[in-house]
Amino acid sequence: MSSTIILKAHAGIGADVSGVALVASDNFSARYDLNRIEGIFSRPQHKLFGQNYVGRILVLNAAKGGVATAWMLREMAERGMAPAALLLNFANTIMAQGAAFGNVPLMDRFEADVTELIRTGDHVEVRSSRGEVIVTRS
Amino acid sequence: MTGEPRLNEEERALLAGAYGEPRRRAMEQLLSVGRFFDAEDFVEISQVHLMADTEALGESGVEFLEALAKLPWEERRVRVPTITDPRGADFKAYDRIKQDRSYVALERRASDAFAALGIMMTDTCINYQTVIPPVKGEHLAFGDTGSSIYANSVLGARTNFEGGPSALAAALTGRVPRYGFHLDRCRRGTTRFVVQDRPRDLSDWGALGGLIGRRMRSYFEVPVIEGIAGSPTSDEIKHFGAALASYGSTPLFHMIGITPEAPDLQSVFDRNSPDPIQLGRQDIDDFLAGFRQGGDKLDVVVFAAPQLSLVELQQLGGLMKGRRIHPDVTLIATTSPEIKSGCDRFGITAEIEEAGGILLEGVCFYQMHAREIGEANGWKRLMSNSAKLVNILGGYGYDPVLGSMQACVDSAVAGRIVA
Numbered sequence: 429m430s431s432t433i434i435l436k437a438h439a440g441i442g443a444d445v446s447g448v449a450l451v452a453s454d455n456f457s458a459r460y461d462l463n464r465i466e467g468i469f470s471r472p473q474h475k476l477f478g479q480n481y482v483g484r485i486l487v488l489n490a491a492k493g494g495v496a497t498a499w500m501l502r503e504m505a506e507r508g509m510a511p512a513a514l515l516l517n518f519a520n521t522i523m524a525q526g527a528a529f530g531n532v533p534l535m536d537r538f539e540a541d542v543t544e545l546i547r548t549g550d551h552v553e554v555r556s557s558r559g560e561v562i563v564t565r566s
Numbered sequence: 567m568t569g570e571p572r573l574n575e576e577e578r579a580l581l582a583g584a585y586g587e588p589r590r591r592a593m594e595q596l597l598s599v600g601r602f603f604d605a606e607d608f609v610e611i612s613q614v615h616l617m618a619d620t621e622a623l624g625e626s627g628v629e630f631l632e633a634l635a636k637l638p639w640e641e642r643r644v645r646v647p648t649i650t651d652p653r654g655a656d657f658k659a660y661d662r663i664k665q666d667r668s669y670v671a672l673e674r675r676a677s678d679a680f681a682a683l684g685i686m687m688t689d690t691c692i693n694y695q696t697v698i699p700p701v702k703g704e705h706l707a708f709g710d711t712g713s714s715i716y717a718n719s720v721l722g723a724r725t726n727f728e729g730g731p732s733a734l735a736a737a738l739t740g741r742v743p744r745y746g747f748h749l750d751r752c753r754r755g756t757t758r759f760v761v762q763d764r765p766r767d768l769s770d771w772g773a774l775g776g777l778i779g780r781r782m783r784s785y786f787e788v789p790v791i792e793g794i795a796g797s798p799t800s801d802e803i804k805h806f807g808a809a810l811a812s813y814g815s816t817p818l819f820h821m822i823g824i825t826p827e828a829p830d831l832q833s834v835f836d837r838n839s840p841d842p843i844q845l846g847r848q849d850i851d852d853f854l855a856g857f858r859q860g861g862d863k864l865d866v867v868v869f870a871a872p873q874l875s876l877v878e879l880q881q882l883g884g885l886m887k888g889r890r891i892h893p894d895v896t897l898i899a900t901t902s903p904e905i906k907s908g909c910d911r912f913g914i915t916a917e918i919e920e921a922g923g924i925l926l927e928g929v930c931f932y933q934m935h936a937r938e939i940g941e942a943n944g945w946k947r948l949m950s951n952s953a954k955l956v957n958i959l960g961g962y963g964y965d966p967v968l969g970s971m972q973a974c975v976d977s978a979v980a981g982r983i984v985a
Contacts, residue, residue, distance in 0.1 A: 438602075439602075441599075441602055459622070459958070459961075460957070460958055460961045462961070471960055472960065473960065489783075490784050490785070491785065492814070492815045495617050495622075495709050495710060495711055495728070495729045495730065496617060496619075496622035496729070496933075498617075498729020498730050498731050498732055499623050499627045499729065500622060502626060502627065502630075503625070503626045503627055506626040507626075517784075518784035518785060519602075520727060520784075520785035521599070521603070521727050521728070521732070521746060521785065522727050522732075522815075524602045524603065525595075525599050525728065525729045525731060526729055526731070528595050528598040528602075528731075528732075529595060529729075529731035
């Protein structure tokens with residue numbers, strides 16, 4: 429039997445999307461953590477090391493260093509190799525700028541730790557402009 | 567949540583397309599970011615530092631720029647002085663490190679497109695040491711995290727981390743949304759560290775920055791550092807800040823008695839200062855030891871991230887003069903074109919190159935397709951004195967080691983890691 433919860437957050441950037449969650453309590457940088465050609469996490473220390481993020485609702489803690497992410501999100505999106513959306517506890521400016529430039533949905537500032545509210549495999553509907561995320565767990 | 571950012575007449579005109587489509591699109595993009603961060607209005611900026619390497623841009627980024635570069639001059643020219651971060655290739659030296667020609671060609675396209683917008687291709691992340699240092703209170707749109715944290719913290723200027731597209735939007739409009747580190751209230755201290763033992767060399771300063779950066783939980787956390795008696799040098803505080811910004815996501819720190827907004831604790835904390843976290847020699851040693859595992863094999867030694875100042879290169883030249891790098895090891899140092907020119911004049915380039923080293927200009931190692939050049943040259947075990955560089959390259963297929971400049975040069979000569 430599935431359960432559904434609605435999470436509230438600050439209004440985000442980008443269109444409404446839905447997909448399957450990929451979650452870790454780690455932080456996130458497109459430059460430092462990813463092999464963007466293969467679409468997998470490539471930093472050995474990252475909890476999602478080796479996992480494919482393409483088309484997933486990626487749920488992580490905070491955006492980390494590296495201004496390159498701003499160009500990279502658009503480049504990843506244009507090649508069809510981007511996550512469907514990014515849900516973070518704390519975005520930084522780079523992530524927000526990259527999302528605005530690359531049309532990648534982004535939300536942050538949830539009521540509680542989003543990496544604990546959502547689990548890998550959950551079905552997630554992201555409604556950025558309303559600051560709302562609907563999580564369905566089967 | 568607050569409402570829509572206030573726009574003045576000029577900003578409304580920009581948004582309405584009165585100055586052409588690129589400026590309209592730029593203003594729209596900035597407004598979207600301003601809403602996300604609850605900006606109340608916009609602030610005019612005096613200079614832009616733009617991240618422009620093709621590894622970050624990709625083919626799609628270059629095509630975006632080329633389309634912009636074809637528009638009429640009045641529509642495409644930047645409104646404020648705009649300079650660039652390192653490129654992805656040294657046009658004079660790419661064959662020496664077996665860099666793929668396709669990347670070099672892409673780099674030339676990007677460079678031409680940027681120049682067509684009136685952007686000055688300074689190709690440096692140490693613009694504050696080599697081009698034009700900002701002034702306290704000056705509002706900026708700076709790209710590289712290292713240059714941003716230096717401008718905010720050491721010089722007291724005001725910038726957020728502006729990624730390439732956002733810095734370009736700032737250059738086209740001459741403004742940014744006023745949020746984050748443009749605001750007094752975001753520049754207050756939040757976390758307190760006491761440093762018990764002064765770092766001994768540049769790698770130690772980077773390690774200290776890394777130790778604090780790892781403890782940062784968000785972009786808006788501002789660490790306050792006590793216990794540093796006597797000013798660090800520009801290069802020491804550069805390595806500290808660059809590592810802090812790289813391991814954290816941190817655009818500003820205060821160093822009590824040293825940085826301009828922090829004469830004392832009372833000046834940076836609103837109420838009682840929080841309990842401090844103590845950091846000592848053992849913490850720095852443990853940090854360094856975390857990168858010293860797996861034998862003494864060595865493939866490449868890199869001095870970069872940030873690019874080296876004239877003073878660092880003089881030190882490096884002095885350490886290399888009259889010695890010979892082991893034939894199984896490559897040694898690379900990177901700097902800005904302006905500093906490279908100085909090194910040529912002062913004989914520093916000759917000291918490095920005659921010992922078998924390679925001095926590259928206008929690039930930084932991790933921004934020049936580091937994964938691919940590593941594969942092309944068979945580089946896996948890398949040694950550097952940059953805590954920032956070893957942090958980044960762990961995700962690029964390298965097995966990095968952090969050591970002092972002296973240890974790096976000694977290891978390059980010995981052909982194995984000695985420290």
